[in-house]
Amino acid sequence: MSKPRLRFAPSPTGYLHIGGVRTALFNWLWARKTGGTFVLRIEDTDQERSTDESRQIILDSMKWLGLDWDEGPGVGGPYGPYTQMERLSLYKEFAERLIASGHAYRCYCTKEELDAQRQALKQKDPKAQFKYPGTCRDRKDEPDRKYVVRFKAPTTGSITYVDKVFGEVTTPNVENQDFVLLRSDGVPLYNFGAVVDDVTMEITLVARGRDHMINTPPQILIYQALGAKVPEFAHLPMMLAPNGEKLSKRHGAVSVTEYRDKGYAPMAVLNYLARFGWSHGDQEIFSREELIQAFSWDACGRGDGKFDEKKFLAINHEHLKTERLMPTSEYAERVLPFLAARGLPDVKKEAVERALYTIRERARTFVEAADMLDYFFRAEPVMDEKAKAKFLVKDAAPRLRGFRDALAEVSEWTEAALEARANAYFEQSGLQMKDVAQPARVALTGRSASPGLFQVLYVLGREASLARLSRGAEIADAS
């Protein structure tokens, strides 16, 4: 049994949609699990909407997610080129072959003529569905006129295939019409381009969104006409918006780059998407390796689902909390750009690594992490005015000074030593932790919410801590 060959074939007409990522992911998972090949192909035959910029965004997004491809743009491969507009001669050749074998024919009807017919029919019967009447089916070729190539679609019998997710699917041919294979400008339509590419790239399993299920029967017809081996198919249920509509930018963030910019971890994105329409018992959280290990088509569900931003966030939180899923070193690396974006471009990775444990459980995204880490890396914390007004008040000043002076006596600046010294201080002064905690917190961090005080003190270090407490007392005095 030869290794499976799978592909992801996005159209470069915008950002990489989160639903598209799921399709890519499932293909990729199966390729990785089986030792097969994952091909990336760019389907840019819609010249109106395709852009180089979009193509680049898609490649970048795939790389960011870690969905590496074995063949395709940038890496090449034996079946290239991997961009459809560079394969036009191939489609032409296959179309000619189908014409020669009697499976297709040249059609000289213009779009205008057909549109007129469509209109006329609609006038007569608004409910009627126009079908190409086969005008040119038996016409003689007239090589110097413009033509499209149409497929001679059967209208009797039916097509049956076994979907790896949906099981046996049978579609009668009665609804068929002679659909267009090749446009008059020589550019193939989706169904033809995809089939020719899948045949020539020797794709063995086509996995795609359920919205393409309708394309499968006509595509099988083309495979058969070509005398090519029909690949296996797997259709994935769709990811809809919370209101059941097709998920689009109207419903919020749907592009990979947006989630990257919101501070999501690539693996968390994949984890959420994997668990959408697929499951492995009750397991919710997966590492990359676990996912590859556990993935299978028969554990895919068939019902469409609705995208849930809250759960997505929770999954990301889980990944960010867990060392196994997001090692400290990688975490620090990923937070750096977000710190830079807040005006802290020179923070050292090692410094982030040291501070990270204080916020690990708290930050749900790298954006939040950068925010929570912020005050460690500034000369002075940015004061939250409300927190300042509430806690850095007159009678807090002496307490802050007392606390500061007590801490200054600590010889070894560790969390344990600081806490011990603080407790001794409270003992002797008659104060309690709660009398000092909030003013000190604001003085040290500029905020009313932060990690534990002794953690903050420890990470901040002696010098900065004492200075900030003193400064806090001054602010309190001046209030």
Place this chain on the structure above:
RNA sequence: GCUCCCGUCGUCCAGUGGUCAGGAUCUCCGCCUUUCAAGCGGAAGGGAUCGGUUCGAUUCCGAUCGGGAGCACCA
């Protein structure tokens, strides 16, 4: 209209011809506590409807209802 597909807590998923129908998320409550989280404990919340098969259906079958996809010289 026609063709195809789907239907378990609000949401994402398990599971089962006899179960207290399970996990996650979300919401609420409690514990912990120097704040905020995290953690721990608890609560709430579900098999669309109607038939049939069966001693017994959420599970098998059918219908209905509801939802989705498509019916292009878009992909």
